[in-house]
Amino acid sequence: MLVTDFLQMIKNRSEPSWLKQRRLDTFTKFSQLKMPDSKEEEWRYIDISQVNLDNVKIDGYTDISIDFGNDVIVLLMKEALNKFSDMINEHAFSLFTDADKFVSFVSSFWNNGVFVYVPKNVQAELPVTVKINNTNNPVYSLVVLDENSKLNFVEENVADKINPIVSDKINPIVSTSVTEIFVKENSKLNFFCSQILPENLYSFYYKRASVERGAEINWFLGSFGAKLSRWKVETFLKGENAKCQKYGIYAGNKNQHHDIITKTFHLVPHTSNNILVKGVLTGRASSVYRGLIRIEKNAQQTLSYMGAHTLLLSNKAKSNNIPSLEIEANDVRATHGSSVGQLEEEKLFYLMSRGLDRKLAENIIVEGFLETVLNKFTSDEVREKFRAITNERLLNA
Numbered sequence: 001m002l003v004t005d006f007l008q009m010i011k012n013r014s015e016p017s018w019l020k021q022r023r024l025d026t027f028t029k030f031s032q033l034k035m036p037d038s039k040e041e042e043w044r045y046i047d048i049s050q051v052n053l054d055n056v057k058i059d060g061y062t063d064i065s066i067d068f069g070n071d072v073i074v075l076l077m078k079e080a081l082n083k084f085s086d087m088i089n090e091h092a093f094s095l096f097t098d099a100d101k102f103v104s105f106v107s108s109f110w111n112n113g114v115f116v117y118v119p120k121n122v123q124a125e126l127p128v129t130v131k132i133n134n135t136n137n138p139v140y141s142l143v144v145l146d147e148n149s150k151l152n153f154v155e156e157n158v159a160d161k162i163n164p165i166v167s168d169k170i171n172p173i174v175s176t177s178v179t180e181i182f183v184k185e186n187s188k189l190n191f192f193c194s195q196i197l198p199e200n201l202y203s204f205y206y207k208r209a210s211v212e213r214g215a216e217i218n219w220f221l222g223s224f225g226a227k228l229s230r231w232k233v234e235t236f237l238k239g240e241n242a243k244c245q246k247y248g249i250y251a252g253n254k255n256q257h258h259d260i261i262t263k264t265f266h267l268v269p270h271t272s273n274n275i276l277v278k279g280v281l282t283g284r285a286s287s288v289y290r291g292l293i294r295i296e297k298n299a300q301q302t303l304s305y306m307g308a309h310t311l312l313l314s315n316k317a318k319s320n321n322i323p324s325l326e327i328e329a330n331d332v333r334a335t336h337g338s339s340v341g342q343l344e345e346e347k348l349f350y351l352m353s354r355g356l357d358r359k360l361a362e363n364i365i366v367e368g369f370l371e372t373v374l375n376k377f378t379s380d381e382v383r384e385k386f387r388a389i390t391n392e393r394l395l396n397a
Helices: 003-012 017-032 077-083 085-091 101-109 345-352 358-374 380-395
Strands: 063-067 073-076 114-118 128-133 139-145 150-158 173-183 188-195 201-211 216-223 228-237 243-252 257-266 272-281 286-295 302-312 318-327 332-342
Touching (some): 003 017, 017 101, 073 077, 077 085, 077 114, 077 139, 101 139, 101 173, 101 201, 139 150, 139 188, 173 188, 173 216, 188 201, 201 216, 216 257, 243 286, 257 302, 272 286, 272 358, 286 302, 286 332
Parallel strands (some): 150 188, 201 228, 216 243, 257 286, 302 332
């Protein structure tokens, strides 16, 4: 986007002066940054040669629907700017001081998103469900849980208004979003997030959470659609007895690529973390999982685990799991496990000898493989939805 076009865009928007200035600052950075390439380790196995953020056409406000029923405050970001300007100013992009080209793009151009605030001592029982029709318009969302509060948050990323068979190789549709989460003392957030996009889209989602003393965040992720899907989910455990769990599944077929990064930073003593990500690939689909556990020198008595496993249903599917531990403390327990493998013929033979055809036998093995993750989901509705989506994508491969 030309500078003159950008200046006209922010001039036409009714926004606080601090936001306009912040957009100007990040736009300068965005203009200077180059697109990532395969020489950078985090982008080594991902091809974004068709993506050019400088040419993305932003065409209005993102369509978002919200369903909730609690004492929780939930607003579209464009509305929240008028009512909660100070809180948004305090938190917005404060966790992304190291913004790359994609984060800078969202920070400069975001036009909508969701603002969620759970007041102190509010234990919300009913979930907040958000459906984001995510296309070229970048999305920024902010979730704040005050002390001793609780929330179940469900985010569905779709593209209902995009024709799934239309493909533009010159200017592909790019779905981008940034979410910042602040879980304050003794609060608990269950964050369910899924991506079910047509096969002509490229999606790039960045999510970071700050978790304070005695607080807990549980991530439940599902990646199913898009030509190329990239998630980067990071958690900073900043207070003692802070907890984090990340559970994710992905299913890829045809030529899809799933690129998932999880990072957990143990910054203080007595924190815990558990990660389990599983994926199933068929056709020519591919995936990369990168996981990092970082334990700082003073973060003693830390307990942290990371597991990543991929099941390949085709000889042409491929996957790379890259777990890593960076441990500066000496009184911790941190481990990881990783595997990539084909279906075991012995298991298939056993099921087929009981009268099942090969396809049904494969489906039973896949269901059992993913069940160890899905059983961790605390929402029956989300669990069943993920099961159904996985089955549909693999059956129609």
